Amino acid sequence: MVTLIALGGLVLTAMLVMFALGAILFVVKMVLLLVLLPFKLVGFGLRLLFLPIKLALGLVFLPVLAIAGIVGVGGLVLAGIASLLVPLVPLVLVGVVIWALVKAFSRPSAAMVR
Secondary structure, eight states, rough: HHHHHHHHHHHHHHHHHHHHHHHHHHHHHHHHHHHHHHHHHHHHHHHHHHHHHHHHHHHHHHHHHHHHHHHHHHHHHHHHHHHEEEEEEEHHHHHHHHHHHHHHSSSSHHHHHH
């Protein structure tokens, strides 16, 4: 029973240490946020200033991205078709070999007499 009380005291002490560290880090974070706030405001202003340029560049590159997307979809379709047809190549080769053997060993047809 005494060991549980001692263990509880250790846990309580650890929780108090973590609370103290959390409070100290919270104060440091708030100080840093207040120090860096002017830079964040300037960055936000510059972002608003360059927004029209960014939108114009986006409109310029939109057709390029559309063409690249169409080419990419076409490539995906070709890759899909190839992935379906490549496993059939051995069957086609067996068929060609059988056709060649039948053609080679079949009797020639009689010439038509007029």
